[in-house]
Amino acid sequence: MQCSDAPVIVEQRFDEQIQNVWLAITSLxxxxxxxxxxxxxxxxxxxxxxxxxxxxxxxxxxxxxxxxEVIPLKKITYTWKYQEYPGNSKLTFELFEDTPQTTRLVLTHEVTESFPSEIPEFKRESCVQGWNFFIQEQLKRYLS
Known part of the structure; x- marks a missing residue:
């Protein structure tokens, strides 16, 4: 991914209380x-x-x-980079309580320093596919 790329944004609604989703994204x-x-x-x-x-x-x-950045039950942000390659990015998980029993998660992955374009794992399509897998499949399955 490159700095010029738009951020990758993945949104998912869960039939879970906000504190349960928060624990899923912040507890080891x-x-x-x-x-x-x-x-x-x-x-x-x-x-x-x-x-x-x-x-x-x-x-x-x-x-x-x-x-x-940490705002409990609302937002957590961290830098995401790799020791072996140049590049840096910012990952933000934001939680919104739609109802007391449903929570909406919005993940935003924004590149702040370009990654090597010749490595397949750093292509935008790979990033989009990876976040869709983690949020819309893995996390959804885990919380259901």
């Missing part, structure tokens, strides 16, 4: 069930950092995350 125990089981630690605290490796074919992607 829950995140390992639907997101990345390789995450070694996660705390929804500004300044918290974590790193973990994911292998895709012959490439290794060491994910480097740093929490930059």
């Amino acid at each position: 125990e829950h995140m390992k069930q639907w997101f990345f089981e390789e995450i070694p630690a996660f705390e929804p605290v500004v300044g918290f950092k974590t790193a973990f490796k994911i292998q895709s074919e012959q490439r290794v992607f060491t994910h480097l995350w740093e929490i930059t």
